[in-house]
Amino acid sequence: MALIVKIEAIRRRGDAVTVLAPLSSDVANYLCRAHLPLALDSLGVAHDFGAVGEHFVGDALVELARVDDPDSINGLARSVYKHAAMQDKDMAVKLHDAVCEAGENALAHSRTGHGYVMAQRFPRVNKFEFAIGDSGVGLLTTLGPRGAQTYDEAILLAVTPGVTATDEPTRGYGISTIRQGLDSVGGTLTIASGDAYRTFSGSDQGQPGVVVGLQEGVLLYSSIRTR
Amino acid sequence: MVEITLPRLVGTRDAARELVEDAFRRAETSNEERIRLFARAVLSAAPSFVDELVASLARHGVSEIDVFGDSEDLLSKLDDAANRQEGSVRIVSGSRLTNA
Numbered sequence: 001m002a003l004i005v006k007i008e009a010i011r012r013r014g015d016a017v018t019v020l021a022p023l024s025s026d027v028a029n030y031l032c033r034a035h036l037p038l039a040l041d042s043l044g045v046a047h048d049f050g051a052v053g054e055h056f057v058g059d060a061l062v063e064l065a066r067v068d069d070p071d072s073i074n075g076l077a078r079s080v081y082k083h084a085a086m087q088d089k090d091m092a093v094k095l096h097d098a099v100c101e102a103g104e105n106a107l108a109h110s111r112t113g114h115g116y117v118m119a120q121r122f123p124r125v126n127k128f129e130f131a132i133g134d135s136g137v138g139l140l141t142t143l144g145p146r147g148a149q150t151y152d153e154a155i156l157l158a159v160t161p162g163v164t165a166t167d168e169p170t171r172g173y174g175i176s177t178i179r180q181g182l183d184s185v186g187g188t189l190t191i192a193s194g195d196a197y198r199t200f201s202g203s204d205q206g207q208p209g210v211v212v213g214l215q216e217g218v219l220l221y222s223s224i225r226t227r
Numbered sequence: 228m229v230e231i232t233l234p235r236l237v238g239t240r241d242a243a244r245e246l247v248e249d250a251f252r253r254a255e256t257s258n259e260e261r262i263r264l265f266a267r268a269v270l271s272a273a274p275s276f277v278d279e280l281v282a283s284l285a286r287h288g289v290s291e292i293d294v295f296g297d298s299e300d301l302l303s304k305l306d307d308a309a310n311r312q313e314g315s316v317r318i319v320s321g322s323r324l325t326n327a
Contacts, residue, residue, distance in 0.1 A: 070241035077238045081271065093271040093300075100238030100273035173307070177274040 001118055002192075002219055004039050004064065005135040008112075009216040011043050012135065019047040034118060035063040042066070062119035062130075073103035073117075080119045084128055087121060087226040094181040095119070095130060095224075098189075101174035102132040102220045109165050110136025110217055126226045134217040139193040151194030152208055158191060159200065187224035193217070229254045229289075232265040237272045243279035251287055258288040267296025274304055281308035285316050294320045 010017050019040055021028040028049060031037070037049040062080055067073050077099040084092035099117060106115025112134055119130035139154035142165040148154035157163045159179050164172030179189050179200050190199040192215040198206035231250045237243070251257060262284060284292060294305065302320055309316040 070239040074236075074238045074242060077273075078236050081236055089270075096236055096238065096271040097273040101275055104239055104275055171275075171278070173278065173311075174273070174275045 001064070001116060001131040001133045001221070002215065004036065004043075004116055005133040005216045005219065006213075007040070007045055008043055008135040011045065012112075017045045019045055019049075021047065021049045033061065033063070035065070039064050039066070039116070060121045060123065062117070064116060064118045066114055066116055067103050067106065068114045069107070070104070073100060073107070076117045077103070080117075080130060083119060083121055087123065087126075087128060088185070091128060091185045091187070091224055091226060094178070094185050094187070095128070095222075097181055098178040098220075098222060099130065099132065101178045105174065106132060106134040106136070106218070109142045110134035112136040112217070115217075121226075128224045128226055129222065131219065131221045133219040136217040138215075138217055139191075151196040152198070155191045155193060155196055155198045156205065159189075159206075182222050182224065185224055187222050190219075190221040190223075192219040192221070229256065229259045229262040229287075230265065231262065233269045233272070235268045235270045237269065237276045239273070240275050240279035243276045244283050247280065247283035247287065260288060261291040261293065262289050264292050264294045265296060266294055266298070266301055269296075269298065269301055272301050272304060274307075277301070277304040278308045278311065281305065281312060281316055285312050290315060291317045291319055294318060296321075 007017050007019065032049055037047055040047045062076065062083055065076055067076060077096045080099050081092045081096040084095045103115060103117060107113060115132055115134035117132050121128050139158055140148055140151050143154040143157045146157055146163055148157050159176050161176040162172045182189050183202060188199050188201040190197055192211055194214055195211050197209045197211055197215065200206035229250050231246055292305070294302065297320055305318045309318050
């Protein structure tokens with residue numbers, strides 16, 4: 001996810017990009033099954049991923065997909081629900097909500113008009129992960145007018161109930177609610193933007209970290225231990 | 228009376244607006260004080276969907292939403308969304324009356 005939004009941002013600046021497939025055939029095949037080469041093709045990015053035959057990947061993977069409009073968000077959220085419900089229905093509900101909220105945020109605030117979603121179930125280690133990213137302006141630009149002076153402050157504002165980049169008083173509750181929801185099913189939520197990230201687990205301020213390089217736009221990632 | 232039946236999985240603000248506008252179109256009215264919301268099928272409703280649902284209903288003059296078949300989770304989201312309308316919308320739940 002971080003890779004595709006980074007490449008998209010570079011392409012938007014007009015620079016040429018060539019992506020070399022990983023040397024490990026396992027990793028390369030995984031990325032093919034996750035549809036990374038298709039996403040690169042759609043951005044006009046040269047790559048040397050070989051052709052991997054499409055085969056049924058079961059209920060374990062929601063491939064990397066672009067969301068352009070509310071309908072595509074609803075469709076992917078339903079798909080994530082279906083995959084997660086096989087393991088845990090409570091978790092599936094929270095994931096559905098999270099994809100909807102984060103997907104709408106990407107459409108509304110990234111200023112690119114789209115984002116990317118990917119999810120995966122790991123039944124052998126009882127884990128479910130999903131990520132939503134965009135290559136847009138990032139949280140400091142959208143929440144700077146609300147008082148954020150650093151990316152880290154912007155991340156904290158993003159999870160504060162009622163804080164929104166819009167002027168509508170009823171907005172700004174989505175990310176804080178999905179944070180609570182994911183926490184209630186034992187999941188963590190990591191938000192990365194610019195040079196900062198925070199991983200939230202429980203109701204505290206989360207664990208801060210520094211992004212090596214810069215995270216384009218906003219990346220939300222969640223990992224949930226399943227039953 | 229305007230009646231809205233929520234689907235199993237409801238997510239985006241756009242979907243909420245569409246549901247409300249469709250319901251008012253079907254009822255051939257643009258303003259209603261009280262509506263019925265059937266929520267028996269709902270498995271999950273994203274907070275922004277619920278927020279927009281209540282806000283869209285408020286824009287049509289709705290001051291009371293009678294909810295049927297709601298879950299605790301949905302009811303809590305509806306209450307939160309109604310509170311953000313500064314008291315102009317009231318949520319009335321059959322299950323809450325039954326459980327009281």
